[in-house]
Amino acid sequence: MSRFGVKSISLPRLLNRRILLFLCAVVFLYVLRLFYLSDGSELQLQLGKGEENVKEEENRPSIPWGPETISFDPPRPAYLDTPLVEPMVIRLAIISHVFEFERRQVLRDTVLRGVPESDVHIEYKFIIGNPKEGLGNWTTWLQRTKEDWVYGDVHTVPVTDIPERLSEKRFGALKWADSVPHTEYDYSMTMDSDTFCRFQALARRITHTQPKLAPRTQPILIGRMGDHVTYFKNTVPDGNINEKDEDDYVRGPWYPYPLGIGYMLSSNITHTLMNISPPLPHHVIYPSDDVMIGSWIAGLRNFHDPTIKFETTERSSNPPPLTPVKPTPYLPYRIDTEVVNDVNGWHDIKSARESGTEGRIGWETVCVHRMKAPEMRALRAREELKGEWEDVIVKKQQVY
Numbered sequence: 001m002s003r004f005g006v007k008s009i010s011l012p013r014l015l016n017r018r019i020l021l022f023l024c025a026v027v028f029l030y031v032l033r034l035f036y037l038s039d040g041s042e043l044q045l046q047l048g049k050g051e052e053n054v055k056e057e058e059n060r061p062s063i064p065w066g067p068e069t070i071s072f073d074p075p076r077p078a079y080l081d082t083p084l085v086e087p088m089v090i091r092l093a094i095i096s097h098v099f100e101f102e103r104r105q106v107l108r109d110t111v112l113r114g115v116p117e118s119d120v121h122i123e124y125k126f127i128i129g130n131p132k133e134g135l136g137n138w139t140t141w142l143q144r145t146k147e148d149w150v151y152g153d154v155h156t157v158p159v160t161d162i163p164e165r166l167s168e169k170r171f172g173a174l175k176w177a178d179s180v181p182h183t184e185y186d187y188s189m190t191m192d193s194d195t196f197c198r199f200q201a202l203a204r205r206i207t208h209t210q211p212k213l214a215p216r217t218q219p220i221l222i223g224r225m226g227d228h229v230t231y232f233k234n235t236v237p238d239g240n241i242n243e244k245d246e247d248d249y250v251r252g253p254w255y256p257y258p259l260g261i262g263y264m265l266s267s268n269i270t271h272t273l274m275n276i277s278p279p280l281p282h283h284v285i286y287p288s289d290d291v292m293i294g295s296w297i298a299g300l301r302n303f304h305d306p307t308i309k310f311e312t313t314e315r316s317s318n319p320p321p322l323t324p325v326k327p328t329p330y331l332p333y334r335i336d337t338e339v340v341n342d343v344n345g346w347h348d349i350k351s352a353r354e355s356g357t358e359g360r361i362g363w364e365t366v367c368v369h370r371m372k373a374p375e376m377r378a379l380r381a382r383e384e385l386k387g388e389w390e391d392v393i394v395k396k397q398q399v400y
């Protein structure tokens with residue numbers, strides 16, 4: 001130690017320090033490079049090549065769909081050309097898997113970018129869970145970090161990201177929707193990550209074809225309905241680790257439930273559903289995670305009707321199967337929800353695999369399901385639909 005309190009450093013140690021610093025810099029640069037390179041399309045946006053990117057996308061050769069898959073024959077419904085007096089306000093949750101990075105990017109690029117604010121205000125989040133085996137590797141960790149940094153549009157529900165937990169993700173999605181006052185929006189909407197929606201057309205279609213609907217003061221469910229008979233009771237605690245455990249259920253009368261394509265719940269009923277105590281049953285094993293939504297709506301009405309018969313099933317066999325039961329109502333009063341089953345508006349894309357809910361994409365289609373990423377890009381680029389999104393000049397983003 002010298003007189004002035006400055007350590008004199010021996011040459012070898014000084015070298016060590018330099019080497020250490022150098023190594024740190026190399027690692028830092030490497031991380032930075034990975035950060036930008038882990039997704040090519042984003043890199044282009046970051047470097048301000050966004051506009052070229054968009055043009056390129058529009059010039060992309062379209063997918064050779066036949067007229068049985070897609071056809072914009074007349075008549076073109078008049079509501080498509082009738083603007084809204086007030087924009088529809090939607091809180092949109094897209095159910096996604098933690099590692100579906102490309103899928104999320106395609107949805108940002110095709111469905112979400114440039115939705116006209118004069119028709120629809122969308123606040124959206126991708127809803128993911130926690131990866132089963134941690135973040136897996138360095139690349140995926142980096143991609144997730146970058147996604148949060150650049151977009152901030154991913155909401156993690158604290159459950160493992162496996163099919164058995166999908167119903168908990170759906171419940172978490174609605175919790176997120178209900179995290180703002182229900183007087184501030186019209187609909188909470190949940191959709192699958194393989195669904196393509198035309199939001200301008202969706203808002204105009206609902207508003208003009210169903211003018212009586214009042215989402216802020218009326219319980220409403222909109223989507224494509226299937227039918228089911230099971231009614232659930234919340235018996236599995238949150239945080240339960242056995243993924244095979246499911247809430248108890250009984251059998252009752254048939255009711256409509258919205259298929260996973262997507263569904264819209266009015267802000268009025270969203271708030272009601274999310275503020276019931278104890279919480280509504282939401283430990284329902286895939287593929288009944290969408291059935292769950294319809295079962296709540298049906299339970300809020302049917303549990304109050306003394307003439308309706310409910311009975312136990314083979315699984316909830318204590319008491320034994322087919323014993324009549326009287327389910328405890330979720331609320332002390334009955335709620336009648338208006339259910340809109342929009343068969344022409346919401347459907348699957350035509351495919352070899354018969355789903356029973358397929359349809360031809362046309363003017364009335366507002367949400368189409370089972371779409372692959374290139375199909376989403378091709379649909380957005382279709383001449384007939386182009387005008388439904390505003391040409392967003394992608395801003396040069398700051399390179400950090």
Ligand SMILES: *[C@@H]1O[C@H](CO)[C@@H](O)[C@H](O)[C@H]1NC(C)=O
Nearest residue numbers: 099135136137138139140141
């Ligand atoms: C990292 O993990 C993801 C998700 O499991 C996987 O798809 C990817 O191939 C892995 N990458 C490497 C380099 O191991």
Ligand SMILES: *[C@@H]1O[C@H](CO)[C@@H](O)[C@H](O)[C@H]1NC(C)=O
Nearest residue numbers: 216217218219268269271272
């Ligand atoms: C929903 O609307 C009904 C009927 O207008 C009203 O009685 C109820 O209080 C509303 N619920 C919420 C949560 O605003």
